[in-house]
Amino acid sequence: MPDHVSSTSDPRILFGERLIQLRKLRGWSQERLSLESGVARSYLGGVERGQRNIALLNICRLAEALSVSPEELLRFDAS
Amino acid sequence: MPDHVSSTSDPRILFGERLIQLRKLRGWSQERLSLESGVARSYLGGVERGQRNIALLNICRLAEALSVSPEELLRFDAS
Numbered sequence: 458m459p460d461h462v463s464s465t466s467d468p469r470i471l472f473g474e475r476l477i478q479l480r481k482l483r484g485w486s487q488e489r490l491s492l493e494s495g496v497a498r499s500y501l502g503g504v505e506r507g508q509r510n511i512a513l514l515n516i517c518r519l520a521e522a523l524s525v526s527p528e529e530l531l532r533f534d535a536s
Numbered sequence: 537m538p539d540h541v542s543s544t545s546d547p548r549i550l551f552g553e554r555l556i557q558l559r560k561l562r563g564w565s566q567e568r569l570s571l572e573s574g575v576a577r578s579y580l581g582g583v584e585r586g587q588r589n590i591a592l593l594n595i596c597r598l599a600e601a602l603s604v605s606p607e608e609l610l611r612f613d614a615s
Contacts, residue, residue, distance in 0.1 A: 468596040468606065512591040516610075517547040527547065531595075531607040 470507035471533040477505050479523050479530065494522035549586035550612040556584050558602050558609065573601035 465471065480490050487505070491498035496515055503509040513527075520527045544550065559569050566584070570577035575594055582588040592606075599606040 468592050472592055510591045510593050512589045513547050513551055513595070514589050516592070526610075527612070528607040528610040531605075531610050533606070 465507075467507060468533075469504075469510060472511065472531070473505045473507040475530060475533055476519065479525060480505075483523060490519070490522060494518045544586075546586060547612075548583075548589060551590065551610070552584045552586040554609060554612055555598065558604060559584075562602060569598070569601060573597045 480487070485493070487498055487501050490496075491501050494501075496504075496518055500509065504511050504515075516530060517527050520530045523530070559566070564572070566577055566580050569575075570580050573580075575583075575597055579588065583590050583594075595609060596606050599609045602609070
């Protein structure tokens with residue numbers, strides 16, 4: 458198993474990992490994603506650390522900023 | 537456009553429509569989905585009407601109850 462993939466089943470952790478993956482794919486910092494999405498950077502940090510139970514509207518804001526569909530952001534088992 | 541598909545872009549409305557679609561595909565009532573998922577029926581009603589900004593953990597509870605992946609529940613443009 459690649460070391461960036463967690464074995465946890467906590468959706469908050471899985472979502473955070475997926476978000477980091479997609480953000481880095483674009484070469485963006487947390488601050489850049491915060492600016493593009495309108496989601497506060499400190500909140501974003503909590504989401505990426507799996508500490509936040511992010512809701513639908515913010516999921517969609519992040520997806521739009523990253524130019525992916527909301528469903529793609531929830532594709533936890535993506536390689 | 538099929539009449540069950542809304543032209544709105546509000547993710548809460550789109551999610552509600554998708555949830556109804558998947559629930560009916562299983563032939564389940566709101567009450568049955570509530571029992572299977574542990575999500576309160578009154579809350580579920582609000583989600584299906586697009587009035588709730590449902591968060592990740594509840595999205596995943598509903599997906600698991602419906603035997604679909606969380607990403608499938610966010611596949612808003614599915615036919």
